[in-house]
Amino acid sequence: MLSIKTLKPFYVKQETRNIRIMLAYQYFTIHIDGDVYQFVPIEGREIVVNRKTKRIENAKDILVFQKGKHMIQISIEELLDIPEFLTHVHSIAHRYLTKQLPVTLEKSGDIIYELERQNAMRLIDEAIDQNDKEAFLELCSYMNEHFAVSHETQK
Helix, strand or coil: CEEEEEECCCEEEECCCEEEEECCCCCEEEEECCEEEEEECCCCCEEEEECCCCCECCCCCEEEEEECCEEEEEEHHHHCCCHHHHHHHHHHHHHHHCCCCCCCHHHHHHHHHHHHHHHHHHHHHHHHHCCCHHHHHHHHHHHHHHCCCCHHHHC
16 A cells, blocks of 8 residues: 655745646655655656646656665656645645745836836826926826826726
């Protein structure tokens, strides 16, 4: 009978589409008929979880386990039949699935643009409230130079 004794990631790598749970010696051990086998990174070295579907993408990969000189090969697909394997993988991946990815430079540029635009609009509102015609005209000129404001975007 096959069961999981220990499954801890060596480290977890976050990507846009996937989470890669990297495996290493002594972090992944299994029981087979009372004997303990340790993972050895000979073939497969990771478990890849798709962020969107939350499914394991590399189920066909083979993992190698060793006890002394005896080695066995087990596919991730076979390990998926063990409920505790899925429990371990999901508990590791869950922490990373719920985290937002860092903001990319492209996104941060869009965010900064929008924040600057909103700030200029607030300053225009403040100038109107204070009847400051000079500040109002200066801010409107700034908006026309820096932000493409059309009548359609104001609707």
